[in-house]
Amino acid sequence: MRALQIGILGIGLGLAGFGVYMAQNYVSQTQAAIAAAQARGADQVSIQTVPVLVATRQLRYGEPIGPDAVQVVDWPAAAVPQGVFQDINVLIPDPSRPRIALRAMEPMEPLLDLKVSDPGQAAGIAAILTPGLRAFTIRVDQNSGISGTLRPSNTVDIYWTGRGAENGEVTRLLSSGVRIIALDENADQDRNFQGVPRSITVEATPETVATLAQGQSTGRLSLSLVGLDDDSTPTQIQVDGRSLLGIEEAPALQAPERCTVRTRRGSEVVMIEIPCTN
Secondary structure (H helix, E strand, C coil): CCCHHHHHHHHHHHHHHHHHHHHHHHHHHHHHHHHHHHHHHHHHHHEEEEEEECCCCEEEEEEEEEEEEEEEEEEEEHHCCCEEEEHHHHCCCCCCCEECCCECCCCCCCCCCHHECCCCCCCHHHHHHCCCCEEEEECCCCCCCCCCCCCCCCCCEEEEEEECCCCCEEEEEEEEEEEEEEEEECCCCCCCCEEEEEEEEEEHHHHHHHHHHHHHHHHHEEEEEEECCCEEEEEEECEEEEHHHHCCCCCCHHHHHHHHEEEECCEEEEEEEECCCC
């Protein structure tokens, strides 16, 4: 009887030991799998970065950009904006001739070449002109079709109203989708302009500038604001008083047919009108 109890106890101890061994083995395998997964995850989330210059504080239009206004941060290489600065010596080659902010920038925003002037260049209209285009200033007033909602970077359609070929007043679309670059010669896009400006400066091709100059000297120019997402291209538009009122042109009256016969009276030849026959 005692031997049987000892045998049963021995079997229990053996089963318990085997269970502990299996549990330890399972834990070891699980820990190894977790470590391998973490290693693979670390490899997968490894992101390649490149140095990019960002603003350390809020920058406003016309503000000189000094070394204290920028810092270098690691930026994901796959998401680098076009035109960024990566070397402070390129951004600020000469501290005595700083670049000027042409757009407002917020802290930690990348500095882009289109948002800053050339070294030593003032923040004027010439600094923001698109290459190949020219600036043209249009005189405006409360009758020019605009309001105080305009801002630089808005686009407008420009219409001319003046005397037509038949001495009647005509309104014609001169150019569409023209970008405004300044209001009253101020190019600050963050400026809250109140009321109607005295002048609006737009950028256009030299050919369009010549058209606008001729239109401004021979009539009056009006502007119509274009929506931000509007990419339509208007066809040629011209309206005169008759088309505005819906008056159709009367058909030209044909002169009545006249039939004549020549006859001689003495030494004189005369033309005598007679009824026409078909």
